[in-house]
Amino acid sequence: MTVVHGIPKQSQYDVSSVLSYVRQIVDDVRRRGDTALIEYTKKFDGVDIDSVELGSDAKIKCLEGLDNEVKNAIDTVYELLTKFYEEFKPRDFQVELGGVKLGIMWKPIGSVGIYVPGGRKPYPSTLLMAGVPAQVAKVHRIYVASPPNKIGCVDPAIIYVSQLINAQSIYRVGGAQIIAAMAYGTETVKKVDKIVGPGNIYVQAAKIIVRDVVGIDGVEGPTELVIIADESADPNQVALDMMAQSEHGLESPIVLITTSQKLALAVENLIKDSKGTFYIHVVESLEEALAIANELAPEHLSLHINEAYKVLSSIDNAGAISAGTSPPALIDYIGPNHILPTNRWSRVRGALTVYDFLKPIAILFDDKNIDKKILRAAETLARYEGFDFHAKSIVMRHV
Numbered sequence: 001m002t003v004v005h006g007i008p009k010q011s012q013y014d015v016s017s018v019l020s021y022v023r024q025i026v027d028d029v030r031r032r033g034d035t036a037l038i039e040y041t042k043k044f045d046g047v048d049i050d051s052v053e054l055g056s057d058a059k060i061k062c063l064e065g066l067d068n069e070v071k072n073a074i075d076t077v078y079e080l081l082t083k084f085y086e087e088f089k090p091r092d093f094q095v096e097l098g099g100v101k102l103g104i105m106w107k108p109i110g111s112v113g114i115y116v117p118g119g120r121k122p123y124p125s126t127l128l129m130a131g132v133p134a135q136v137a138k139v140h141r142i143y144v145a146s147p148p149n150k151i152g153c154v155d156p157a158i159i160y161v162s163q164l165i166n167a168q169s170i171y172r173v174g175g176a177q178i179i180a181a182m183a184y185g186t187e188t189v190k191k192v193d194k195i196v197g198p199g200n201i202y203v204q205a206a207k208i209i210v211r212d213v214v215g216i217d218g219v220e221g222p223t224e225l226v227i228i229a230d231e232s233a234d235p236n237q238v239a240l241d242m243m244a245q246s247e248h249g250l251e252s253p254i255v256l257i258t259t260s261q262k263l264a265l266a267v268e269n270l271i272k273d274s275k276g277t278f279y280i281h282v283v284e285s286l287e288e289a290l291a292i293a294n295e296l297a298p299e300h301l302s303l304h305i306n307e308a309y310k311v312l313s314s315i316d317n318a319g320a321i322s323a324g325t326s327p328p329a330l331i332d333y334i335g336p337n338h339i340l341p342t343n344r345w346s347r348v349r350g351a352l353t354v355y356d357f358l359k360p361i362a363i364l365f366d367d368k369n370i371d372k373k374i375l376r377a378a379e380t381l382a383r384y385e386g387f388d389f390h391a392k393s394i395v396m397r398h399v
């Protein structure tokens with residue numbers, strides 16, 4: 001265990017540090033297609049696969065033995081998330097302003113590749129978090145990719161969720177290599193319009209590299225947690241929340257910022273035998289804690305403070321906030337979503353939602369009764385920009 005007294009200086013696991021290494025993998029997959037995918041799977045995952053896609057017989061075989069209790073748990077979360085995203089889905093919108101109708105029509109993205117992490121542990125919950133909003137958005141074709149387990153299967157629970165979300169194919173390949181394949185296409189892997197999903201730094205670096213040809217959702221690398229706690233916090237709960245997110249690996253910074261020296265000592269004592277990269281920082285005030293958290297812009301932010309709801313409006317940057325009696329681990333399994341920005345990306349984006357699978361198409365129609373003032377404004381701006389035909393085209397129907 002490492003406990004640092006202070007806050008993390010900068011991400012030790014910066015995605016940009018592996019960009020040139022990952023670019024070689026991406027270029028190789030682009031050149032050599034399926035052959036490269038099979039070779040990298042042997043090299044990085046230590047597994048021999050004879051095909052990239054899981055065929056229907058393999059799917060049945062790999063699904064065998066999946067516990068009914070796990071299936072029921074998946075069904076329960078699937079239902080909850082479906083209801084949530086149906087409620088949250090934006091509606092088409094139209095308004096008449098200044099004599100014209102302006103509107104937004106939401107359309108689903110044609111095809112999406114969902115990366116489901118699986119290097120160290122399988123993450124069927126991640127497929128629920130991406131697959132459900134994609135399905136609610138009515139994405140036409142969903143493809144799922146995840147590293148193979150030791151017997152060359154994809155984890156059975158991931159296959160089960162793939163069926164619920166009507167995925168077209170499941171690719172048993174992980175890492176940067178499958179991101180490249182979904183961006184450029186190979187003999188087997190379909191080129192998609194957008195790639196979403198979390199994963200280690202190689203996966204996230206690959207997404208950054210291919211984003212000139214494919215849409216991406218953002219950077220969702222190794223899990224991060226910042227807890228703000230005051231003297232009212234229960235050290236056992238704080239320590240457990242810290243140990244929970246540290247289960248994702250040593251790359252995950254787990255930070256406690258507290259106004260209580262007593263709590264800091266108690267928590268340090270409780271976590272001292274667990275594996276993780278922990279930071280504990282004592283501050284003078286809650287305001288100071290909030291300022292640091294906003295600067296860190298963490299993935300998960302957890303508030304172990306009195307009347308937590310009162311400070312919600314002071315939080316500007318966080319992927320997800322858990323407060324009151326809710327632990328971050330509950331967000332991981334029931335949502336609203338655990339696919340969250342890391343590496344300070346919560347400064348500019350939040351959780352994955354149904355919006356990631358939709359595009360707003362702007363619509364203007366029926367300008368017959370447009371206000372003269374608005375018409376002139378458009379004409380004037382067109383002429384100012386030196387676009388005379390734009391100006392003529394705008395006014396010709398109104399002379």
Ligand SMILES: NC(=O)c1ccc[n+]([C@@H]2O[C@H](COP(=O)([O-])OP(=O)(O)OC[C@H]3O[C@@H](n4cnc5c(N)ncnc54)[C@H](O)[C@@H]3O)[C@@H](O)[C@H]2O)c1
Nearest residue numbers: 117118119120147174175198199200220222223248339340
């Ligand atoms: N931010 C989020 O929203 C979020 C959500 C869930 C999980 N996560 C994170 O996802 C991560 C999952 O990581 P993981 O590694 O277990 O699974 P992973 O599926 O992301 O990565 C495994 C793949 O990485 C590739 N790889 C491994 N070592 C390599 C190397 N040296 N060079 C090139 N490629 C290599 C392999 O192909 C392997 O299949 C964890 O850090 C977890 O915290 C983040």
Ligand SMILES: N[C@H](CO)Cc1c[nH]c[nH+]1
Nearest residue numbers: 123125126223224332338
């Ligand atoms: N905490 C992870 C997001 O950083 C999500 C997760 C999935 N399963 C367990 N945890």
Ligand SMILES: [Zn+2]
Nearest residue numbers: 223245329332
């Ligand atoms: Zn987690």
